[in-house]
Amino acid sequence: MKTYLIPSFKLSLILLILCSVLYPLAISGLALLSPGGGNGEVLRQNEKVVGYVQIGQSFCDPKYFQGRPSAVNYNAAGSGGSNKAPSNPEYLATVQSRIDALLKQNPGLQTNEIPSDLVTVSGSGLDPHISVQAARIQVKRIAAVRKLTVPSVEKLVNQCTERPLLGMFGPEKVHVLRLNLALDQLNTSSN
Numbered sequence: 001m002k003t004y005l006i007p008s009f010k011l012s013l014i015l016l017i018l019c020s021v022l023y024p025l026a027i028s029g030l031a032l033l034s035p036g037g038g039n040g041e042v043l044r045q046n047e048k049v050v051g052y053v054q055i056g057q058s059f060c061d062p063k064y065f066q067g068r069p070s071a072v073n074y075n076a077a078g079s080g081g082s083n084k085a086p087s088n089p090e091y092l093a094t095v096q097s098r099i100d101a102l103l104k105q106n107p108g109l110q111t112n113e114i115p116s117d118l119v120t121v122s123g124s125g126l127d128p129h130i131s132v133q134a135a136r137i138q139v140k141r142i143a144a145v146r147k148l149t150v151p152s153v154e155k156l157v158n159q160c161t162e163r164p165l166l167g168m169f170g171p172e173k174v175h176v177l178r179l180n181l182a183l184d185q186l187n188t189s190s191n
Contacts, residue, residue: 043177045184051177052076056128059180062105063145065130065138067176068117069098072125079124095119106141113137129173132161142183156182 031038041053084091098119
């Protein structure tokens with residue numbers, strides 16, 4: 001028994017030090033090298049923090065681009081998806097109500113033009129990005145509400161479009177908060 005007990009104890013002690021001390025220290029050290037120093041990268045406007053780069057926000061005002069819906073009301077402390085199957089009647093009703101709201105807010109928009117990211121939640125419920133198509137279908141509404149030209153809002157969407165990593169990894173996407181901040185700046189400079 002002694003031949004098994006001592007090696008087991010040594011292995012447990014080594015793993016305890018490795019997993020409970022060294023690994024957390026290494027991860028904390030890497031976090032300090034990241035943007036925001038491990039506290040999250042913030043977005044500022046006029047020296048005021050207006051949000052975090054990796055956490056989406058709710059924009060209900062029709063003068064703003066709307067982001068992806070959230071199953072957790074954009075609460076970073078409790079991220080998660082809805083976990084409802086696409087065949088769930090409650091889920092289907094929720095998606096249909098989002099489609100109806102988009103059609104009402106964006107006259108002339110057809111149901112088949114609505115990208116899924118505007119009516120379904122992401123796995124985390126905190127996604128700060130939307131597809132370029134999701135931004136483009138909102139351009140006419142925003143231009144009309146803000147009394148801007150459609151080409152000027154389209155140009156802003158193009159300027160705020162993030163390209164795939166290294167030109168090939170992931171889709172083109174638009175960071176909603178950055179786009180809305182740029183939209184406010186555009187609106188301020190045109191007045």
